[in-house]
Amino acid sequence: MTSALPTLGERAREAARVVATLPAAARDEALLLAADALHRRCDEVLDANARDLERAALADTPAAIVDRLRLTADRVAAMAAGLTTVAGLADPVGEVVRGWRRPNGLDIRQVRVPLGVVGIIYEGRPNVTSDAAGLCLKSGNAALLRGSSTAITSNQAIAGVLRDAYVKAGVPADALVLVDDTSRESAVEFMRLDGCIDVLIPRGGRSLIDAVRENATVPYIIDGDGNCHVYVDAAADLDMAVAIVVNGKTSRPSVCNATESLVVHAAIADRFLPMLVPALDGVELRGDARARAAVGGAMTAADADDFSTEYLDLVLSVAVVDDLDAAIAHIARHGSGHTEAVVTTDLRVAERFSAEVDAAAVVINASTRFTDGEEYGFGAEIGISTQKLHARGPMGLRELTTTKYVVTGTGQVR
Amino acid sequence: MTSALPTLGERAREAARVVATLPAAARDEALLLAADALHRRCDEVLDANARDLERAALADTPAAIVDRLRLTADRVAAMAAGLTTVAGLADPVGEVVRGWRRPNGLDIRQVRVPLGVVGIIYEGRPNVTSDAAGLCLKSGNAALLRGSSTAITSNQAIAGVLRDAYVKAGVPADALVLVDDTSRESAVEFMRLDGCIDVLIPRGGRSLIDAVRENATVPYIIDGDGNCHVYVDAAADLDMAVAIVVNGKTSRPSVCNATESLVVHAAIADRFLPMLVPALDGVELRGDARARAAVGGAMTAADADDFSTEYLDLVLSVAVVDDLDAAIAHIARHGSGHTEAVVTTDLRVAERFSAEVDAAAVVINASTRFTDGEEYGFGAEIGISTQKLHARGPMGLRELTTTKYVVTGTGQVR
Numbered sequence: 001m002t003s004a005l006p007t008l009g010e011r012a013r014e015a016a017r018v019v020a021t022l023p024a025a026a027r028d029e030a031l032l033l034a035a036d037a038l039h040r041r042c043d044e045v046l047d048a049n050a051r052d053l054e055r056a057a058l059a060d061t062p063a064a065i066v067d068r069l070r071l072t073a074d075r076v077a078a079m080a081a082g083l084t085t086v087a088g089l090a091d092p093v094g095e096v097v098r099g100w101r102r103p104n105g106l107d108i109r110q111v112r113v114p115l116g117v118v119g120i121i122y123e124g125r126p127n128v129t130s131d132a133a134g135l136c137l138k139s140g141n142a143a144l145l146r147g148s149s150t151a152i153t154s155n156q157a158i159a160g161v162l163r164d165a166y167v168k169a170g171v172p173a174d175a176l177v178l179v180d181d182t183s184r185e186s187a188v189e190f191m192r193l194d195g196c197i198d199v200l201i202p203r204g205g206r207s208l209i210d211a212v213r214e215n216a217t218v219p220y221i222i223d224g225d226g227n228c229h230v231y232v233d234a235a236a237d238l239d240m241a242v243a244i245v246v247n248g249k250t251s252r253p254s255v256c257n258a259t260e261s262l263v264v265h266a267a268i269a270d271r272f273l274p275m276l277v278p279a280l281d282g283v284e285l286r287g288d289a290r291a292r293a294a295v296g297g298a299m300t301a302a303d304a305d306d307f308s309t310e311y312l313d314l315v316l317s318v319a320v321v322d323d324l325d326a327a328i329a330h331i332a333r334h335g336s337g338h339t340e341a342v343v344t345t346d347l348r349v350a351e352r353f354s355a356e357v358d359a360a361a362v363v364i365n366a367s368t369r370f371t372d373g374e375e376y377g378f379g380a381e382i383g384i385s386t387q388k389l390h391a392r393g394p395m396g397l398r399e400l401t402t403t404k405y406v407v408t409g410t411g412q413v414r
Numbered sequence: 415m416t417s418a419l420p421t422l423g424e425r426a427r428e429a430a431r432v433v434a435t436l437p438a439a440a441r442d443e444a445l446l447l448a449a450d451a452l453h454r455r456c457d458e459v460l461d462a463n464a465r466d467l468e469r470a471a472l473a474d475t476p477a478a479i480v481d482r483l484r485l486t487a488d489r490v491a492a493m494a495a496g497l498t499t500v501a502g503l504a505d506p507v508g509e510v511v512r513g514w515r516r517p518n519g520l521d522i523r524q525v526r527v528p529l530g531v532v533g534i535i536y537e538g539r540p541n542v543t544s545d546a547a548g549l550c551l552k553s554g555n556a557a558l559l560r561g562s563s564t565a566i567t568s569n570q571a572i573a574g575v576l577r578d579a580y581v582k583a584g585v586p587a588d589a590l591v592l593v594d595d596t597s598r599e600s601a602v603e604f605m606r607l608d609g610c611i612d613v614l615i616p617r618g619g620r621s622l623i624d625a626v627r628e629n630a631t632v633p634y635i636i637d638g639d640g641n642c643h644v645y646v647d648a649a650a651d652l653d654m655a656v657a658i659v660v661n662g663k664t665s666r667p668s669v670c671n672a673t674e675s676l677v678v679h680a681a682i683a684d685r686f687l688p689m690l691v692p693a694l695d696g697v698e699l700r701g702d703a704r705a706r707a708a709v710g711g712a713m714t715a716a717d718a719d720d721f722s723t724e725y726l727d728l729v730l731s732v733a734v735v736d737d738l739d740a741a742i743a744h745i746a747r748h749g750s751g752h753t754e755a756v757v758t759t760d761l762r763v764a765e766r767f768s769a770e771v772d773a774a775a776v777v778i779n780a781s782t783r784f785t786d787g788e789e790y791g792f793g794a795e796i797g798i799s800t801q802k803l804h805a806r807g808p809m810g811l812r813e814l815t816t817t818k819y820v821v822t823g824t825g826q827v828r
Contacts, residue, residue: 020770219801364822366821
């Protein structure tokens with residue numbers, strides 16, 4: 001059987017050419033109409049979702065996956081609200097990033113433009129269909145979406161609602177193309193649509209990320225793991241440190257900006273850890289020998305893997321180090337380059353930590369949980385990049401654009 | 415046999431940690447000492463080069479490759495001058511790209527930082543060893559370099575000179591690590607040094623680029639082909655158009671920003687092409703039927719491939735189109751996204767061309783040859799990106815950096 005994917009990709013590419021030059025008002029109008037339509041056609045979406053849920057039940061799908069798959073009227077309303085919010089954000093397209101005149105009179109401007117076709121491969125959650133499509137359209141891109149087989153009926157319903165609304169606003173329906181074929185072969189083919197997909201953003205777990213690294217020939221951005229540390233310095237405000245660790249670990253343990261590992265300066269370990277343990281009631285602590293000694297054994301022993309593990313659960317590894325150098329070395333060895341925090345009142349420590357720790361975000365005297373597009377004020381987020389090219393840290397609308405140079409002359413040659 | 419590559423990579427990574435926080439003065443001093451040393455030790459470099467040339471002669475290496483391989487005292491002096499120039503450029507590291515305060519009092523700054531380890535795979539020219547290492551050090555990175563087997567003795571000599579100079583300036587020698595193993599297996603292994611190479615920049619022909627796309631698991635930037643067009647509009651200044659096409663095609667035909675294809679509005683084809691043909695004496699013109707008709711046959715017939723070919727030679731394809739839409743469509747079909755120029759006096763045409771043509775650079779009333787780091791005023795260039803992520807167009811020092819977010823609070827939690 002011939003794959004439909006190249007044809008779908010070409011449709012998205014054609015739409016991208018149109019969307020790239022639409023005025024912001026048309027893109028915003030499409031998003032607002034789409035939000036309206038999600039409200040009006042909510043039952044249709046829920047019916048489609050019910051069919052996915054039935055299939056999931058027959059397949060004995062684990063409860064956590066079913067929960068991610070399940071839509072409710074509230075969840076559909078949240079998708080609509082998301083589109084409305086995105087419509088209200090500032091347009092990233094057309095910004096002159098910088099511009100200058102050369103001695104020969106050439107005017108050079110670097111202008112922000114859409115990427116073109118943004119490909120997204122994602123897992124269970126059907127709301128990603130709406131969220132990702134909205135961010136792509138707002139930033140002047142076409143979205144080529146490939147969700148999971150479990151959510152295909154829901155995704156088709158949501159995509160249908162959005163595409164209808166787009167057309168009413170004069171935006172090509174193919175600004176959102178959903179790939180129906182959810183086979184494994186199609187995923188690999190998707191990652192190799194050179195010349196069609198301008199950037200691939202995988203949204204999913206480690207096995208999806210590994211498959212992208214191994215197979216993709218199109219450019220991609222990795223939304224990676226967060227093995228986030230808090231380093232409590234000798235000069236820390238210890239009450240502040242307790243609050244920051246408790247918030248980082250317990251406010252939402254399943255997300256990538258949760259605190260996974262605590263590093264404590266030896267000089268205050270004996271005071272700080274006994275303060276922390278009762279505040280982390282319900283959290284399993286796994287410490288090295290010195291951490292355990294500081295709390296008289298109220299901690300299990302960390303094994304070799306603990307310090308490199310992103311638990312995504314109510315578990316925290318704890319290491320005691322001799323000084324800032326050892327803390328930075330520990331983080332360099334075990335960190336994933338997502339978010340690393342320090343709690344200190346010592347300016348020199350704050351400066352060295354922020355300069356020497358290599359991560360998308362370094363946080364001084366605040367929770368690791370702030371690494372997030374909303375918390376940064378981006379209004380929306382397509383993911384958090386842990387790679388260094390193109391985008392690093394929370395990715396908003398700006399990160400869904402590229403630039404082009406516009407060079408204006410009066411007949412110059414060289 | 416165990417590969418030495420992971421160990422070499424780890425050495426570069428360790429050096430990158432140190433280089434990233436060195437003051438600019440130390441990096442500049444190392445570059446200036448390296449330039450001095452290239453002058454002083456020129457004979458050593460030329461002796462090493464002579465051994466490569468001997469091997470090349472024994473292997474019946476083509477003359478063009480031997481020419482790229484050959485060093486002279488002038489070429490070594492040019493490498494030294496390049497390092498001196500780079501030392502004098504502004505430091506890209508430490509720039510606060512943007513910064514703001516959130517309602518909760520968090521201060522967020524996006525700060526420019528080095529990438530870390532820049533991996534470069536390159537072909538014949540030994541001067542790349544010095545040029546690339548210099549740009550990497552200036553931008554606070556370590557360079558992990560893998561040249562070709564033909565140039566290995568020259569590359570080792572140059573790397574040795576630079577590494578000695580680095581140490582005298584207090585910069586780790588391993589800020590330049592040259593890979594000795596130039597086997598094909600080692601190239602593939604190089605492209606898969608995850609966790610060690612932060613960005614891979616291949617410098618070479620199509621087969622190298624294809625190998626990177628197919629094998630690389632580390633992030634990379636493609637320095638791609640340039641099938642650059644000039645579109646001569648109905649409202650063009652035809653004398654200016656002749657000058658721009660002649661310059662674009664003939665000033666240096668072998669480079670990626672050379673003009674490869676001419677697109678002419680039908681309304682002026684009969685006037686313009688007869689003006690152009692004598693000015694392009696010595697250039698083979700391959701035209702479509704209307705182009706040939708306009709010059710009474712002083713042009714060979716373009717076949718199906720001509721419009722997609724980057725000749726890198728004194729050959730130019732010529733198409734006549736009905737209007738701007740057709741010109742934009744032609745360029746979208748055949749262009750490589752490098753540089754596309756328009757010659758026009760019509761503001762609306764200039765605006766539509768620059769908005770609708772999807773390329774790293776669009777040029778209005780000037781030669782395509784201006785897409786170049788030096789011509790843009792970057793002072794130096796590591797390549798020209800034809801991809802859309804991270805860097806698009808000429809890449810200078812700034813494009814060899816990434817950013818990190820530094821978030822400063824007073825105990826905030828969420």
